[in-house]
Amino acid sequence: xxKGVLLDLSGTxxxxxxxLPGALEAVERLQxxxxxxxxxxxxxxxxxxxIFQKLRAMGFAIVEEEIFTAPQAIHDYLREHKLSPWxxxxxxxxxxxxxxxxxxxxxxxLGDAADAFTYVxxxxxxRLLFDGARLLAVGxxxxxxxxxxxxxxxxxxxxxxxxxxxxxxxxxxxPSVAFFHSAASHLGCRPEETLMVGDDVFSDxxxxxxxxxxxxxxxxxxxxxxxxxxxxAPGACVCTDLLEAVEGIL
Ligand SMILES: [Mg+2]
Numbered sequence: 001x002x003k004g005v006l007l008d009l010s011g012t013x014x015x016x017x018x019x020l021p022g023a024l025e026a027v028e029r030l031q032x033x034x035x036x037x038x039x040x041x042x043x044x045x046x047x048x049x050x051i052f053q054k055l056r057a058m059g060f061a062i063v064e065e066e067i068f069t070a071p072q073a074i075h076d077y078l079r080e081h082k083l084s085p086w087x088x089x090x091x092x093x094x095x096x097x098x099x100x101x102x103x104x105x106x107x108x109x110l111g112d113a114a115d116a117f118t119y120v121x122x123x124x125x126x127r128l129l130f131d132g133a134r135l136l137a138v139g140x141x142x143x144x145x146x147x148x149x150x151x152x153x154x155x156x157x158x159x160x161x162x163x164x165x166x167x168x169x170x171x172x173x174x175p176s177v178a179f180f181h182s183a184a185s186h187l188g189c190r191p192e193e194t195l196m197v198g199d200d201v202f203s204d205x206x207x208x209x210x211x212x213x214x215x216x217x218x219x220x221x222x223x224x225x226x227x228x229x230x231x232x233a234p235g236a237c238v239c240t241d242l243l244e245a246v247e248g249i250l
Pocket of ligand 1: 008009010011012198199200221
């Protein structure tokens with residue numbers, strides 16, 4: 001029995017600035033049944049506060065603490081391991097790391113940096129990693145859907161730096177099992193009582209399954225026919241959209 005739900009955001013709840021059909025109703029129905037919810041996102045082009053304000057403007061009745069972001073998980077890791085970051089991230093989220101660092105960088109933080117993925121910046125990251133810095137990444141997502149089409153996500157840049165240096169990135173957002181388990185514990189649910197809903201078969205669905213959760217792949221956002229063939233284990237279903245996924249557990 002499902003007692004708590006984790007929702008991916010981009011491609012599951014909204015695409016760009018447009019809320020997806022049925023998403024508001026899906027969340028309202030979960031809230032009406034007092035099923036606890038958390039939002040789990042690797043998005044790293046805007047700080048959590050901005051994501052929260054966007055969801056509120058779309059009509060979602062949520063509090064900021066319900067949103068779990070990969071940059072937050074990286075921030076916590078840096079603090080725990082007393083690392084000084086060098087940021088290869090979107091300028092909009094640099095402020096989330098403003099309380100850290102100051103020393104010689106011993107960690108490269110890689111987010112979806114968009115236009116900041118320049119040769120100069122990638123080469124700076126390469127040199128730091130070559131000299132022994134750790135590579136911390138929001139995720140290994142390959143692409144995501146924006147309003148005007150599919151776009152490169154952070155994953156291809158993580159892979160490029162791993163290839164060049166021989167290092168292995170530490171992924172702290174989805175599909176990290178620790179990230180899923182941290183969100184489930186905030187729900188007050190065991191993994192097997194938790195449903196993850198998302199549009200990314202690798203990051204959302206297979207990540208949740210590896211964490212011992214149930215999962216629902218939605219056919220919105222980046223979904224393409226045939227994605228379901230990449231699901232690695234039983235415990236997942238495929239749904240038209242978020243509303244259908246929610247109806248399946250009510
Ligand atoms: Mg998504």
